[in-house]
Amino acid sequence: MPDLGIDVLLKGSNMLRLLQGLWVAMKISLVSIGISIPLGLIVGTLMTTRFKSLKVIFRIYLETIRILPQLVLLFLVYFGSTRALGWNLSGEMASIIVFTLWGTAEMGDLVRSALVSIPKHQYESSEALGFTKGQMYYYIIIPQTIRRLLPLSINLITRMIKTTSLILMIGVVEMLKVAQQIIEANRMTSPNAAFGVFLVVFILYFIVCWPFSTLATHLEKKWR
């Protein structure tokens, strides 16, 4: 077995620090996901309404968030809010705001496309059967929408978890930053540590993202 330099993780509290970094990343992504999903459901539904101005506003919001790289958004919110408005947001708060804005936009679009993809005859037949509007959505439309939505939103969740690796740029010390710190602190004594430490980081990201994917597969099978 080649020397991967994993032993640097056993020095002092290095492994604990790495796990604390993971916790920071998870906290930020889970809070943002928790806010984005309900907001995304509302935004997505509003995007399918007949009000043209509402549609346009959300479209602009969605496209703006999509076009700007997350890193730019982070800089805009973290430094821009101080410059323009004098707010002093913490790095964590700025990250949660950016991830929520991004998550809501993407989730909204997923909800919109899922709603649009329900064939018109589903609405028409339920009307013909005498369902009220509420009943139609509750029994017919929403269950079908959720099934179409699920794999896509799980994909969004894992993407949001992984994108937390960017927040080190606004001073939040999350897992990837801790990994870089550990590698650099041991640059002289174990030059190979980069491989071993990043391998562990890879495994940790996998461990947190995998349950979401399994859950999605499980639910998809169950609802088929």
Next chain:
Amino acid sequence: MKKLLAILLTGILAVGITACGNSAETASAKSEGYRTLDEIKESGTINIGVFSDKNPFGYVDENGTYQGYDVYFAERIGEDLGVEVNFVSTEAANRIEYLQTGKVDIILANFTVTDERKEEVDFALPYMNVALGVVSREDNEITSLDNWNKDDSIIVISGTTAETYLIENYPDIPLQKFDSYATAKEAFENGTSVAWENDNTEVIAFSLQNEGYTVGIPSLGSNDTIAPAVTKGNATLLDWINNEIEGLAAEKFFHADYEATLTDTYGSDYEESLVVEGGKTN
């Protein structure tokens, strides 16, 4: 659809203009984004931006404590001001932004003084020298770049000051360019070139860690310095730091700093050439 697209583009443009407008506005109207010396003392905490992954200048040890040449000085600043030091982990790319928004009071992150940066932030007196250096094999030591043998080449890393310096001053020397430190190191060790030019701290560290190499030219090109930086206009803090640096010369503070943090990497031979005491460069 066309209408929608037009509205969309207008929207994006508006956002873009606002975003650009913000940065322009800050330059004039909202530039008071710093804390004066008294405000820092009153709050009991000073925020100092350091690198957390640049061993041996600023890094975090296995117990999660900040260490290094810059950190050693930062701790002394906190001690002499009588405040706690809150270390903020910065990246090379966001150091200026941190100062301009007042999110840190001082940057002590191996910050090289350049004319462009002087427009954005205020530098205090320097506390370290940086220059380029050339490392070569002991049995074929390169001590000068003049009268260069055209068959030999020098290794440089693309996009560094080392590359620009050679192209401008020694256009006749053939260069071998590599994208990363690791590939350059490997090529040099395999003997593809007679010499390798890089930051002098890097080549010194390389020659000390690897048997059979020597730094024939330890200092080349324009001598740059490393200095603390504060938000532009923060005169009270800047004056205090300058006095502090001058005052620390009496006890040879930065020599002690070097011995505590840099000797393991650079040995004691380079102490005089790297350390700047009392803000006085030679």
